[in-house]
Amino acid sequence: MNIKEIKQYFPILHQEVNGHPLVYLDSAATSQKPVQVIEALDKYYREDNSNVHRGVHTLGTRATDSYEGARDKVRKFINATATEEIIFTRGTTTALNLVASSYGRAEVKEGDEIVITYMEHHSNIIPWQQLAKEKGATLKYLPLQDNGSVLLEDAKEIITDKTKIVSIMMVSNVLGTINPVKEIAKIAHEKGAIMVVDGAQSAPHMKIDVQDLDCDFFALSGHKMCGPTGIGVLYGKKHLLEKMEPVEFGGEMIDFVGLYESTWKELPWKFEGGTPIIAGAIGLGAAIDFLEEIGLDEIEKYEHQLAGYAIEQMSTVNGMQIYGPRSGEERAGLVTFNLDDVHSHDVATVLDAEGIAVRAGHHCAQPLMKWLEVSATARASFYVYNTEEDIDKLVKALVKTKEYFSDVF
Known part of the structure; x- marks a missing residue:
């Protein structure tokens, strides 16, 4: 193309x-949509509209195949190891909140540290503020240079043995700065912390390889990469997602429901309660096809x-x-x-x-x-x-x- x-x-x-x-x-606020994405949404609603996973009829099967096919497109797009590591969310904000509410609430204790930067979007500040307040943890900020960049020397000093979570945007939505998240992830891991990457401004514009970055979580929004609004992705390393608890409960995410106890489905569905964002995921899949063709x-x-x-x-x-x-x-x-x-x-x-x-x-x-x-x-x-x-x-x-x-x- x-x-x-x-x-x-x-x-x-x-x-x-x-x-x-x-x-x-x-486009940093929201990208426009190519005709290929518009047509994919139209086709779903005109020809395949049905709920997924629950029915055995033809429309349900086609909708499920398209929805789960989109998940696999995302997996390949960011080079995750398995589709179980791809959680569909409403967007980057929801994905980051999921990490803070599930992983953070379970793992962060009083006296622990959470490290972010001054350049973060509010969606990568407020969840950590709230978690720090709730747990009695300390929220720390990496300083910025005059040109808006982050020095690895500062990261090595501020990320300590008390740090449990480092969460940084890969690309600043204000400065355009491209942060060295791969190198910061290595520093975080050496101190026993996990690395969360806000990929809202990077996934639409550059090739992402979560395995190479070695980040533990990566969040993105479909509407910034030629996809529909209301659809996003949380990537998480499988072993971390497996031990995390859901934050929304109801239909679709359950395995067995009794009167007083319930159990959850396996990954990725335990984090996708209720009717999922079917059309949005299909549209995101079409957007990925479009971007990869370019x-x-x-x-x-x-x-x-x-x-x-x-x-x-x-x-x-x-x-x-x-x-x-x-x-x-x-x-x-x-x-x-x-x-x-x-x-x-x-x-x-x-x-x-x-x-x-x-x-x-x-x-x-x-x-x-x-x-x-x-x-x-x-x-x-x-x-x-x-x-x-x-x-x-x-x-x-x-x-x-x-x-x-x-x-x-």
Whole structure:
């Protein structure tokens, strides 16, 4: 698949917004969906709609085959050793909460330590805050360098024999920083801790090999990688998942139910209570097929190129402040920025009038905003359907924005 022709597969991008051709630069929040995913969802609801695992009729069998087939696609996509290690969730947030609520609640004791970084998304902060409060544990933060990177020397100092959990995002949704999670996992394991990876911003954009990373848990969201909303994945090493207790109880996840005692199904179903996210999983499977046809290595290479070009061109705008690594090779495909004396929400509003969609606010990363000493930022994030022409339109609109507010004030 030619990466320059990919936009044709995304129907939503072929429209005008406020009288301008849409330039969608908000894929870090949610990606757009190719026609292949839309058609997979349509086919399920038109032809195969049925619950899974429970029926012996034809529709139930087809739905089950598609649902479990999607699980195996995820397994191959991240190179897990077995489908039992793939748990379908509502998204990264649910997956991280599952780890904190099940593994964390059982394993973390008073005086233990949990280590994260200042750059984490709220979904990788709050569950650990709550667990630390409940257990009397200590929540510790790895410091950041001026460019938003993490030093392994700091990790070696802060991760101690008291550390039970290290949880770090692989790619920052604000800075674009690509964290050395493989090396940090090794440090964590040497101290007897487990490694949790928030892969929401990495799985859509680069090849993931959980065995090579040697992480204990890995979480991702389907809607950020061309899949539907409401579907995500928790990968966990089988021996850890086997000893963990479910956090939701009801139908589908049970083996035997008595009046006073019940037993659970084997992996992965003991963590998937109730009717699962069938259509979402099928759509995620179609998204994986689409991304793999392009090639994750090609996607990563292309986005490094876009990020480098964006930094170069955006830096020409007077009053531009760009956050995170300065090299396109050192960051994922997003650029977070502020224009001097112009609030990020005003920037986003003016850009929207030009048909350009960017994100503005704290990006669910308020501790990082405090570290950056700002209240909010604007963010342009790229994906396979974006081009250098999109970035040129962004830069032209940013110049217009700067001139407009200079005239006003």
